Amino acid sequence: MKNDNQNLSDDLRLSGNQPRYLRIAQALVADIADGRYPIGSLLPTEAELCAQYGVSRSTIREAIRRMQQLGLVSRAQGIGTRVEARYSKSSYIMSTQSVDQVMQYASETQLHLHTVEDVIADDDLSRLIGGETGRRWILFAGARSVPGDPGPGDPGGPFCWTNAYIAARYADLRGQVKLGDAPITTPIYQQLCDRFGEQVGEVRQTVKAVAISELYAQRLQVEPGSPGLHIVRQYLNLASEFLEVSVNIYPAGRFEYSMRLRLGTVG
Known part of the structure; x- marks a missing residue:
C-alpha cells in the first residue's frame, strides 16, 4: 500500500513537464481538496516543504504565491501559511x-x-x-x-x-x-x-x-x-x-x- 508521500510523487509525475512550482501547487491544492489540510490549519513550513519535494525555498514560495492567487491560502509573518478555502474559485x-x-x-x-x-x-x-x-x-x-x-x-x-x-x-x-x-x-x-x-x-x-x-x-x-x-x-x-x-x-x-x-x- 502506498503512503501519502508516494501518492504525492505519483501526482507530480502525471504532469512532469510543468514547472516544479506548478506541480507542487497542484499537489498541495489536491491535498487541501482531499481534506489532508483542513480549513484553518497550517501547511508545513517552507523548510519542511523544501525537504518533502527536494526543491529550493524560492520554488516553494512561488507555489504558495500561486495558491494565494487562487484564494486557497493566506500568509502571515510569524504564523505561517493558513488554509482559507477547500476549493479555489474555479481557477x-x-x-x-x-x-x-x-x-x-x-x-x-x-x-x-x-x-x-x-x-x-x-x-x-x-x-x-x-x-x-x-x-x-x-x-x-x-x-x-x-x-x-x-x-x-x-x-x-x-x-x-x-x-x-x-x-x-x-x-x-x-x-x-x-x-x-x-x-x-x-x-x-x-x-x-x-x-x-x-x-x-x-x-x-x-x-x-x-x-x-x-x-x-x-x-x-x-x-x-x-x-x-x-x-x-x-x-x-x-x-x-x-x-x-x-x-x-x-x-x-x-x-x-x-x-x-x-x-x-x-x-
Missing part, C-alpha cells in the same frame, strides 16, 4: 511547452453541456472560427470547471465558457454526447478521433483580451464588461481539415496561462 493554471500540453487542457477539466445544436456560420462566425460563410457546424456549448471545483450555479462560478464547433461530417457524435449526461471529461476532439479514426495534426491558437459581454457575464457569474481572455483553438486533422474549433472565454482571476518557449538552433 485553472494552464502551463504549456508543447502541442501535447495544449491538448491536455481539455482532459484535465470537465465540460457541463448547456447547448447542443446545428449552426450555419454567418460572416461574423466564419471570421471568428475559420471556414467559409454558410458552412454547417454542430455546436456543443457549456461551462468548464476543474473536477472538484464549483460548477455552474455554484458560488464563484466556472472558470471558462466554451463554445465547441465540430465539422458537420461528424454530426453522428450527437448520439454519443447528449444534454443531461454527466459532464464531458474526454475532449471532444479525442472523441472524434476515436469514433471516426481521425488524428490531430495541428493545433492553432489565438489569444486576445476582451470585455466580457452581458450574455457570458451572466453565464460566468461576473459583471458585464469585466476583463477576460478570449482563446480560439482550431484542431485540424492530418489533411488540415477542421475537426473542432473551440471558443473559450475566461474571466479575470480564474485562469492563468503559463508558457515556456525555447530558442531553436541558430543556423
Whole structure:
C-alpha cells in the first residue's frame, strides 16, 4: 500500500513537464481538496516543504504565491501559511511547452453541456472560427470547471465558457454526447478521433483580451464588461481539415496561462 508521500510523487509525475512550482501547487491544492489540510490549519513550513519535494525555498514560495492567487491560502509573518478555502474559485493554471500540453487542457477539466445544436456560420462566425460563410457546424456549448471545483450555479462560478464547433461530417457524435449526461471529461476532439479514426495534426491558437459581454457575464457569474481572455483553438486533422474549433472565454482571476518557449538552433 502506498503512503501519502508516494501518492504525492505519483501526482507530480502525471504532469512532469510543468514547472516544479506548478506541480507542487497542484499537489498541495489536491491535498487541501482531499481534506489532508483542513480549513484553518497550517501547511508545513517552507523548510519542511523544501525537504518533502527536494526543491529550493524560492520554488516553494512561488507555489504558495500561486495558491494565494487562487484564494486557497493566506500568509502571515510569524504564523505561517493558513488554509482559507477547500476549493479555489474555479481557477485553472494552464502551463504549456508543447502541442501535447495544449491538448491536455481539455482532459484535465470537465465540460457541463448547456447547448447542443446545428449552426450555419454567418460572416461574423466564419471570421471568428475559420471556414467559409454558410458552412454547417454542430455546436456543443457549456461551462468548464476543474473536477472538484464549483460548477455552474455554484458560488464563484466556472472558470471558462466554451463554445465547441465540430465539422458537420461528424454530426453522428450527437448520439454519443447528449444534454443531461454527466459532464464531458474526454475532449471532444479525442472523441472524434476515436469514433471516426481521425488524428490531430495541428493545433492553432489565438489569444486576445476582451470585455466580457452581458450574455457570458451572466453565464460566468461576473459583471458585464469585466476583463477576460478570449482563446480560439482550431484542431485540424492530418489533411488540415477542421475537426473542432473551440471558443473559450475566461474571466479575470480564474485562469492563468503559463508558457515556456525555447530558442531553436541558430543556423
